[in-house]
């Protein structure tokens with residue numbers, strides 16, 4: 001049913017297993033056959049896929065397609081990876097039986113889901129950073145308020161001292177006048 005290339009990759013698939021430090025994970029399933037595929041991506045800050053791996057409870061075509069797909073997207077940007085069509089996987093394999101075409105589609109869908117997951121996580125990180133940034137001016141304002149209050153307190157004390165001194169000065173003047 002499968003050609004030699006497919007069999008060769010099936011016997012030695014690449015990028016199998018969970019990927020530590022993955023920041024994009026996509027899980028997809030095929031309702032018709034009940035197979036499931038989980039794809040892991042490690043994407044750097046420039047949006048380049050540094051590493052990719054997969055786990056699948058699926059048929060030989062799904063395993064082979066995932067192996068090829070993960071190899072194809074390594075080193076690509078996420079936008080480039082999204083352009084990957086299952087036909088490219090099939091071409092690389094030298095063909096798949098017609099009733100196994102959907103297995104290669106599963107690999108493509110898993111990549112799309114993993115990238116969606118990555119973008120969602122990035123958006124959350126960006127939101128958190130923005131919230132922290134927004135909080136900073138409030139802290140600054142609080143410090144300015146504290147300083148202003150201290151200055152006002154000091155001014156009031158000085159004013160009280162000035163009044164006391166002024167009263168004391170008046171009393172002294174009276175004493176001097178009386179003595180005269």
Ligand code: FES
Pocket residue numbers: 030033034035058059060061062100102103106
């Ligand atoms: S038969 Fe289900 S993925 Fe291949």
